[in-house]
Amino acid sequence: MAPRTIGDVQFEARIEVKHLPGIADPQGATVERALPALGYTNVSAVHIGKLIRLVLDAPDTAAARAQVAEMCERLLANPVIEAYEIEISELATK
């Protein structure tokens, strides 16, 4: 693991990667069609995406969020077909 800079804090990031509006979500659509077969006829808007969790060291929440957003643009999501939402939480100090 990379050495931590003094003063850095550990953050956990939860990144939800989902389809951009207008991009087909065949998995979500198929599951949505399957649920009524079990009697759940009141379900709609089923979407299936990805959840990525990671831990990173950063000076503060804003810096952690900025880095995660950059990683999403460059690798974790494909901006042509995917959107992402980032949640950052500070981990308890050891």
Next chain:
Amino acid sequence: MSARVAVIVFPGTNCELDVAHALEQLGGEAELVFHTERSLGGADAVVVPGGFAHGDYLRTGALARFSPVMAAVSEHAAAGGPVVGVCNGFQVLTEAGLLPGALQKNAGLKFLCETVECRVDSTHSVLTAGVDLGAILRLPINHFEGNYTCDAATLERLRADDRVVLRYVSNPNGALDDIASICNEGGNVVGLMPHPERASDAVLGSADGVGLLRSLLAAATTRSAAA
């Protein structure tokens, strides 16, 4: 002198021998180049074959661009060298930024394995320079993520610049504008979902891929002669 083609092999690539065989049947010289190589060994052209590069982890093609060989492929492409990505190779080229857009899951959530008809809609590419515009080719497809998409501005540009190389006659996967193949501005980088190497001999059910592979070899030979 015969054209030398580097056929890139990532962990999970599975069409490299078919591509090499088809090219050699047509008089080309194919060399398998493992993804850890930093050089293409002086090859005149590159084929990124189908399969499941890096296990399709994260997204299809997403991790391949981190393989050392991709820097050499990008350099070759930037210098005008012919680069063709077949199926998963097309996905790799879009993720590597060598072609615009992305391949999403097939409409209908079905893995498709069938022979389809494709129309040659541009001959301004290294893959189609030697075939007739408007020709209908019977080519096998074999994919789950072959549904081409891009934003409206990109589609506009692809159409205006004559960069839609092949279109499906009957769209099997929901691809935008029936797109089966596109190329870059220079026409030297081409991605296609159908497998020309699997239509390279009548015994395989179709030899319609031969014209495409011959075009690629011709482009490679021209490059070799110019070098």
